[in-house]
Amino acid sequence: MSQTFRQPDILKIAQREGKVTVEGLAEHFGVTLQTIRRDLTELAEANKLERVHGGAILPSGTTNIQYEERRTLNQSSKLAMARACAAQIPEGCSVFLNIGTSTEAVAQELLDHRDLMVVTNNMNIANILIDNSDCQVIVTGGALRRSDGGLVGTLTIDTIRQFKFDYAVIGCSAMDEDGDILDFDIQEVGVSQTIIAQSRNSLLVADHSKFSRTAPARIASMRAVSTVVTDKRLPGNLPQLCADWGTKVIVAG
Amino acid sequence: MSQTFRQPDILKIAQREGKVTVEGLAEHFGVTLQTIRRDLTELAEANKLERVHGGAILPSGTTNIQYEERRTLNQSSKLAMARACAAQIPEGCSVFLNIGTSTEAVAQELLDHRDLMVVTNNMNIANILIDNSDCQVIVTGGALRRSDGGLVGTLTIDTIRQFKFDYAVIGCSAMDEDGDILDFDIQEVGVSQTIIAQSRNSLLVADHSKFSRTAPARIASMRAVSTVVTDKRLPGNLPQLCADWGTKVIVAG
DNA sequence: TCCCAAAAGCGAACATAAACGAAAAAATCC
DNA sequence: GGATTTTTTCGTTTATGTTCGCTTTTGGGA
Structure with a gap:
């Protein structure tokens, strides 16, 4: 290291x-x-x-x-991604929303959805969706992280294992050109992996800046998620790879 | 610098x-x-x-x-109770804080405590204690209740069962003259009972207005808690009963 | 009201242990 | 095998506890 x-x-x-x-x-x-x-x-x-x-x-x-900075940054493209992502989620289904500013934006867009069951490990998302009275909100247990209101740890994973979601919305810290989804925090990796495993459809929300970053921990390959929502065309050979893997790519905005 | x-x-x-x-x-x-x-x-x-x-x-x-605000609020009996309750909790221990405005006031008074591990099923308390960087905050899982930010349900009880607390702070909806602790919400009763069972010391925080109310569900008897923190002398024969039971009574203010 | 004395609080000076930074030596990576 | 990173070593700096004499506050009593 x-x-x-x-x-x-x-x-x-x-x-x-x-x-x-x-x-x-x-x-x-x-x-x-x-x-x-x-x-x-x-x-x-x-x-x-x-x-x-x-x-x-x-x-x-x-x-x-x-x-706060990150939250307000790239607002317009983030909003477009959030819209596109929310559009993929039908009403009346069960959804998991993970830690991250992108997923919080998605939560904001889900305020009008009816009859949802949302499970989240993000206190901010719980605070957002408390305003949607047509939506049952379930919070996972876990240790509260001050920096972003995330709930992490084994308790979180244990809770997630008790569910099977129709849709999962996850974010990440970085993405590799070979399609690997990366994160800074090793704790979060376990959570994200569990979420993907427990979901029928998984949506990765990540703007183009994630391609110019790198991070040490690997969550999964894009192959493992059903849809990638981003704001610019994927770089390199990734569009072809995703097509081969059957991973749907949505470029918002 | x-x-x-x-x-x-x-x-x-x-x-x-x-x-x-x-x-x-x-x-x-x-x-x-x-x-x-x-x-x-x-x-x-x-x-x-x-x-x-x-x-x-x-x-x-x-x-x-x-x-100035605080000084005037100092008169309020809720704050006095919260102070007295927080004073019972040493630094460096594990504490559970239950749903309720009284317990939220206790959380506020725990902001200066060091080296605590606080577990709570109350989102408001998590939001308060996020400001105490010397305090690890763990949130139980559960269904989010819009009215008071409480997390309830089987998920909550399952999480609590995984811990053993040094201290538990619980509130209630009403108290009976025979020493029974009562609540309006049947869901919460199970949570409170579990908390008491998982704690070495349990503190019931309840102001005198709880004696003039009644509620349908029974949590436990005061016999089961180690300390009762209130703002006025207990009515009727309760002081004697508590003495017999070995339940400490603290009248704050 | 004024004055005095006890008590509480204050800061300087010193000793000590912890933490620091520079630079050389060793290890690791291309 | 050269460059970068890390460890080791060592003299210097900094933070903290202790002691002690000084100052401020406080609470009578004249």
């Missing part, structure tokens, strides 16, 4: 915990204190973190700004 | 409470008075706080309505 892998993880941990310690990170990654110090110094220089004796904290007032 | 992990937390507490004391902070963080004094001096030099004898207050410019 090298620098490039650690630093995003450190940020993620910092956002989850509010603070990180040199010692704790060193143990977590199995490296020396010195290495962590260098990482923290670099992250502090990039204004991603604020250095304190013994560790680092989130920059003052930045607790959830990144999240 | 803060020097220690403590300073951002001190600011947060100051903003919430309107003031902080040297002694209180020293105890909260487990450091000496001198260390806190140094922190406060630095924060004062950075104009983040204003130093006073025995502690610090918010700078005069940052007039905090919240504090």
Whole structure:
């Protein structure tokens, strides 16, 4: 595990915990204190973190700004994707909505759907769909993650295993040109995999920026999902691959 | 640019409470008075706080309505009960908080507790405690009830069964003079019973108005809980009964 | 009201242990 | 086999606890 892998993880941990310690990170990654110090110094220089004796904290007032930023970013294309995705979901069925800003946008578009049963591990989605009185909302158990209101952990997976969904809507952190769906957080990978396994149809919602990123953990191949909703034509050979796999691709907007 | 992990937390507490004391902070963080004094001096030099004898207050410019609000609300018996209840809960333990406005008030008072693991079936409580970064929040699964943000159903009970809590805080709809704890909602009764069974100590929080009400479903007898927190002397023969049962009674305010 | 004394709070100075950064050495990756 | 990353080493800096003398607050009593 090298620098490039650690630093995003450190940020993620910092956002989850509010603070990180040199010692704790060193143990977590199995490296020396010195290495962590260098990482923290670099992250502090990039204004991603604020250095304190013994560790680092989130920059003052930045607790959830990144999240809010991401939420409002790419709003128009995100909205178009959300519309297209919601259009795939008929009324009167059972749906799982995963963690992620894209899936939250989908939830917003599902406010007019009638007679849904929605299961989610995202507190924000539960808060959104509380306004749709024609929709039964079920929240999975799990440890609450401060950064994005997600519920994660074994409890989450155990709950999901008790259901079989007509549709699942999932997001991701990055996508590879060979069709692999990737995520930063290893915890979330297990959840996403379980969701796909428990669903008759699965919809991956991901905008084009996910193709220019990378992430360490692999959720699945696009082959495993029934539909991919995105905002621009898939790059490289992916359209052909998806056609071969029978994975439907919807380009919204 | 803060020097220690403590300073951002001190600011947060100051903003919430309107003031902080040297002694209180020293105890909260487990450091000496001198260390806190140094922190406060630095924060004062950075104009983040204003130093006073025995502690610090918010700078005069940052007039905090919240504090005045809180002071007037202090009179409210619900807050007094919440305070008394939170005082019963030590730091570093596992706590369950049930559905109810009284338990939400307790959650508010637990914002300063450190190193807690809080499990709840109340989305509002999860939203409150998301601000306590020293507290791990776990949400039970369940069907979301629109009226009060509660999570109910078999999923909830199944989740609770997976834990053993040091403390449980429960509310109720009504109490009988013979010491029976009652609720309107039959679904919630099962949850409350399970919580009591899974907890080493259980605290019932209920104001005096609950004695003039009645409700159809029986949760348990006060005999089954370790402590009752209320705002007025218990009516009738109940004090004696509780004494016989070994149920501690705390009258707050 | 004023004054005084006890008590509480304060800050400076010092000792110590933890944390830090620089630089050389070792390991790892292309 | 050269470049990058990580570990090791070591002298320096920083944070914290302790002690002690000083200042402010507080609560009588004249």
